[in-house]
Amino acid sequence: MTPSAQVYLVTGVTDMRKSIDGLSLIVAQHLEMDPFSESWFIFCNRHRDKLKILFWDTNGFWLYYRRLEKGTFKWPTPTHDGALHISKAQLNWLLSGLSIEHHRAHRPLNNLTV
Template sequence: MTPTGNVYLVSGVTDMRKSIDGLSLIVADTLEMDPFSQAWFIFCNRGRDKLKILFWDTNGFWLYYRRLEKGHFKWPVPKCNGAVHISKQQLQWLLSGLTLDNPKAHRPIFGLEV
């Protein structure tokens, strides 16, 4: 699956024992965002080797869980409490073990004309 809406990293550390109800409460109460939107919400544990992705799809929640057997996710250091908006490409980088500001990636070019 690929995100159809916005993608948000939830800053800081999340207790990975939380499931759909607990994570959706974090989205609603702490982030003051709508867990029933098309957005994907990404949570990470203290060891940065586990991720959970929560999103609403038509009539129910999806909860993806990823555990690395070796290595860590390049989870950004939180600059503030809340959520950090990232692009779909940055999500792919994160899941592939890269940083969000991958300097080797081609930067998008806008406003070109032929």
């Protein structure tokens, strides 16, 4: 699934024990945003090896969870307002292990032979 609207990184640290209700409260109360919008909200833990993505779709919430077995996500420095708007490309970079500040990622290689 790909985002159909805005993508926001919730900067800082989030307790990954929180589920849909707890994360949607963070969006509504701390970020003062609408969790029922089509926006994606991405949360990360202290060790930066776990992510949760929360978004509303028609009649219910989706909650994606990703845990890295090795390595960490290149999470940005916390901002004063608590959220950072990123592009869909930057989301893909983050999920691929790159920093969102990169302007270019490595191009994929296809149809290689030995």
